Amino acid sequence: MKRKILPQKFFTRPALQVARDLLGKFLIREFPSPGGVDAPRGRGGLKQIALMITEVEAYDGPRDKASHASRGETRRNAIMFGAGGYFYVYLCYGMYEMLNIVTGAKDYPAAILLRSAIINFPLIRGVDCRRGRTGCVTDNMVLDGPGKLTRFLKIDHSFNKKPADKSTSLWFEDRGVKIPDKMIRRAPRIGVAYAGPIWSKKKYRFFLTKT
């Protein structure tokens, strides 16, 4: 199976396009592997966790009232105003780290929030699919929610502003999974009622559905 690290070029495109294309791609997290009985699955004493992305949300441009960028550049959201391909990580509700990947060109603030993923790919095998709380496809390893995802992968604000490549120990791969449009659903984003009737209803949430 081919494994191609998604280059920066993948992310320097419009947010909605990147969001759709991230479904079925893999988020790879690399950890140092302590020596001992447990043989490292990766190379050179490193162990990798690969999650297939099943749900994302786009935050697109300075006019998007649901986006942190809608009120201009601040220290927190500065990375959103840079070029695509860098992580934007922030603390939400005092205890949950939200993982985003910045998209688009420099000076156009946009990012994709990674909401859900699965770890043993029932979608591919066609077994044991069920829906999680947000309507996204999950399986027994439920990473259904942005806070759960970062907690599982041990991602915190130290990843903020880092590039999505191997130097960060966190990157994306295309592992050859093709997701037909028929398997993708769009819906309003979650938890953005504050954005008002127009922007809170935009179908900027993308997720995989069964069949």
Place this chain on the structure above:
DNA sequence: ACGATGATGAAC
């Protein structure tokens, strides 16, 4: 339905 929990940004 609600409380935990702390950074953020806007007001003062």
Place this chain on the structure above:
DNA sequence: TTCATCATCGTA
């Protein structure tokens, strides 16, 4: 310097 808010989650 305060204070309301918040791209959530687990328990009820």
